[in-house]
Amino acid sequence: MDFWQVNVELLQGFGNTCILFFVTLALAVPLGLVVAFGSMSRFLPIRWVTRMFVWVIRGTPLMLQIFIVFYVPGLVFGVQLGSSRMAAALVAFVINYAAYFSEIYRGGIQSISQSQYEAGAVLGLNRKQVFFHVVLLQVIKRILPSMGNEVITLVKDTSLARVIGVVEILKNAEHFAQYGLIWPLFYTGLFYLVFSGLITLLFRFAEKKLDYYKG
Amino acid sequence: MKRWIAVLLVAIVTGLLFSSCGQKASDWAYIQQKGTLVIGYTVFEPMNYTDENGNLIGFDTELAKAVCEKLGVTPEFVEIDWENKVMELNSKRIDCAWNGMTILEELKSNIDFSVPYSENYQACVIRKEDADKYKTTADMTKARIGVEAGSAGETTVQQDENLSQAEVTSLTAQRNTLLELKAGTLDVAVLDGVMALASVGDGTDFSDLMIVPGIKLSKEEYGIGFRKDSPETVAKVNEALQELANDGTLQKLQEKYPSVMVTLKAQ
Numbered sequence: 001m002d003f004w005q006v007n008v009e010l011l012q013g014f015g016n017t018c019i020l021f022f023v024t025l026a027l028a029v030p031l032g033l034v035v036a037f038g039s040m041s042r043f044l045p046i047r048w049v050t051r052m053f054v055w056v057i058r059g060t061p062l063m064l065q066i067f068i069v070f071y072v073p074g075l076v077f078g079v080q081l082g083s084s085r086m087a088a089a090l091v092a093f094v095i096n097y098a099a100y101f102s103e104i105y106r107g108g109i110q111s112i113s114q115s116q117y118e119a120g121a122v123l124g125l126n127r128k129q130v131f132f133h134v135v136l137l138q139v140i141k142r143i144l145p146s147m148g149n150e151v152i153t154l155v156k157d158t159s160l161a162r163v164i165g166v167v168e169i170l171k172n173a174e175h176f177a178q179y180g181l182i183w184p185l186f187y188t189g190l191f192y193l194v195f196s197g198l199i200t201l202l203f204r205f206a207e208k209k210l211d212y213y214k215g
Numbered sequence: 216m217k218r219w220i221a222v223l224l225v226a227i228v229t230g231l232l233f234s235s236c237g238q239k240a241s242d243w244a245y246i247q248q249k250g251t252l253v254i255g256y257t258v259f260e261p262m263n264y265t266d267e268n269g270n271l272i273g274f275d276t277e278l279a280k281a282v283c284e285k286l287g288v289t290p291e292f293v294e295i296d297w298e299n300k301v302m303e304l305n306s307k308r309i310d311c312a313w314n315g316m317t318i319l320e321e322l323k324s325n326i327d328f329s330v331p332y333s334e335n336y337q338a339c340v341i342r343k344e345d346a347d348k349y350k351t352t353a354d355m356t357k358a359r360i361g362v363e364a365g366s367a368g369e370t371t372v373q374q375d376e377n378l379s380q381a382e383v384t385s386l387t388a389q390r391n392t393l394l395e396l397k398a399g400t401l402d403v404a405v406l407d408g409v410m411a412l413a414s415v416g417d418g419t420d421f422s423d424l425m426i427v428p429g430i431k432l433s434k435e436e437y438g439i440g441f442r443k444d445s446p447e448t449v450a451k452v453n454e455a456l457q458e459l460a461n462d463g464t465l466q467k468l469q470e471k472y473p474s475v476m477v478t479l480k481a482q
Contacts, residue, residue: 067299067302070306070308071302071303071305071306071308072306073306074305074306074307074308075302075305075306078307080307083253083308085293162296163296163299164296164299165293165294165295165296167294175258178258179260
């Protein structure tokens with residue numbers, strides 16, 4: 001099997017890697033904000049439940065969470081929630097990353113000084129207006145480096161989806177290794193490197209764009 | 216608002232509880248009702264693998280398709296992580312694990328197996344003139360035995376109480392053991408049954424060698440794994456397998472994939 005054939009095969013697995021990455025990001029970023037509001041809620045039961053949720057999700061391995069989402073409905077409750085392996089992996093990834101993102105958001109939101117809310121109130125803005133027009137942009141600027149970290153971790157975490165049989169690039173490369181072609185396994189590292197390199201550049205660009213605004 | 220959330224949560228929990236103690240339909244009724252047999256496999260030549268065009272082929276792939284046709288259900292092949300096969304079965308993510316699966320006693324408490332349909336073993340090859348001298352492994356305790364270094368044959372010899380007493384030489388390739396046997400520097404070669412069957416006997420370069428009949432070391436039988444307590448499904452598949460053996464389909468697959476040692480015979 002020549003170099004290009006291997007590349008074509010690996011790209012098929014890389015497609016799944018990309019689906020996992022982009023869909024998780026698209027759903028976990030807003031969901032994380034909801035969770036962040038929950039963990040800062042003044043209504044105690046909601047705050048308690050949300051923090052419990054974040055503790056459980058951050059306190060258990062993502063691999064275990066993937067297993068639970070995929071197998072437990074059938075094993076314990078005898079219900080079949082569709083047969084898509086990709087969907088199950090996505091649910092686990094979105095929940096997991098929303099929990100991590102929520103803590104980053106919370107840190108960002110709570111770093112904004114209380115006096116800005118007070119100033120907003122003096123100017124006659126309600127809490128919602130203060131948050132979206134005053135606070136949010138500063139928060140985005142402050143959390144960008146931490147988000148970059150988490151997003152790059154996500155690139156590599158996509159390889160965990162293989163445990164329930166989602167054939168992503170690493171699993172794809174192992175098919176080759178099984179029949180004596182070992183180099184594709186290590187070659188996949190290049191895909192991950194280029195991918196995370198692009199993300200690094202993207203975040204650097206975004207940080208620069210927001211630099212005009214000294215918060 | 217908050218009350219609605221509470222009501223919703225209660226509804227979801229009760230829903231899950233009820234569905235968990237719902238009616239228990241038989242496994243076969245469940246498969247028949249959805250019309251597909253979901254087959255868990257891993258890429259493993261010659262059982263399940265892809266050809267140059269990316270089509271899934273292999274002995275087990277074609278056999279599974281033939282069985283599904285007999286049963287009137289559609290086969291659906293799903294690549295799984297082999298270590299999770301029991302969990303995949305119990306959560307109904309797959310309906311059977313079909314991938315040259317060795318029937319192991321340890322697995323029988325969690326998996327129902329079909330009849331064995333093929334096998335693998337380590338064979339003892341000798342010179343034809345020694346046919347009377349070496350009939351059992353007990354006759355080989357003083358023989359010069361050749362194996363391939365690092366092969367299953369080597370492990371088998373080390374673990375066999377009779378063969379391990381013999382003078383064992385580890386060579387670099389299984390084929391070399393046959394050459395040495397022919398040259399007279401070894402008395403017995405222990406190698407993969409598939410390779411032994413293909414390499415020795417009439418019409419081959421090693422026509423003066425033979426496999427000792429009746430010695431099948433480290434014998435493994437291959438079967439199909441189903442959910443525990445699904446006797447009806449197993450019976451249906453066993454019946455279909457037997458029909459395929461009777462009408463010659465199994466024979467044709469054996470010819471197409473000669474390295475699979477089919478054991479299920481026509482009745």
